[in-house]
Amino acid sequence: MVEWPAGAALFLGIEASFLSLEDPYGVGGHRSVVLPGGRARLSFELWEGFTLDGTFSVTGALWSSDGFSSLTGWGYRVAFGGAWRFRDGLAERADGADTPLWAYVQLGRQVVNAFAEEDGSGRAERDQPVVAAFTPLTVGVRAGW
Secondary structure (H helix, E strand, O other): OEEEEOOOOEEEEEEEEEEEEEOOOOOOOEEEEEEEEEEEEEEEEEEOOEEEEEEEEEEEEEEOOOOOOOEEEEEEEEEEEEEEEEEOOOOEOOOOOEOOEEEEEEEEEEEEEEOOOEOOOOOEOOOOOOEEEEOOEEEEEEEOO
16 A cells, blocks of 8 residues: 555555455365555544554455456455554654654455356356455554655
8 A cells, every 4th residue: 555645634545455265166266356446544643653543445356267257346445443653763754854653453344346247148157246245454564754
C-alpha cells in the first residue's frame, strides 16, 4: 500500500493484495487472486504515539485459471484497529524532519467476488456463486514521509 495525506485524519492511497483461495472444483484445489485497488484510512490520535485507524478499500479481482477460465470481479475490505509509533525518526528528511515508524494491527471483513462465466448454453460454468468472504487479521509496520 501507498498512501498520501488528504487532510488531518484522512489518508487516500492504492494497494494490492495477493490471495490463494481454496477451490475444490479446480485442478489444483486452489486459485490465486490479485486484488489491485484504492483505499481510504481515517486515523485519530488517542494519546501521544497511539492512534485508532479505520480502513476501507475497493478492489478489482483477477482470479487465475485452474481448470476453468480466468475470472474477473471486484472486492472490498473494511478494517478497524490501532497503531503505535515506536520510533519517532527512521531517517532524517531533506527538510530536517524525522520519518516516524509505526506498528499496526487491524481486524476486519474482506469479500471477493467474480462475475459468472457462461459456458455458451446460457448456464453458469459452476452451480455455486464465486464468492470468498473472510475475516483477516493484519499486522504490519508502516513508515511516514
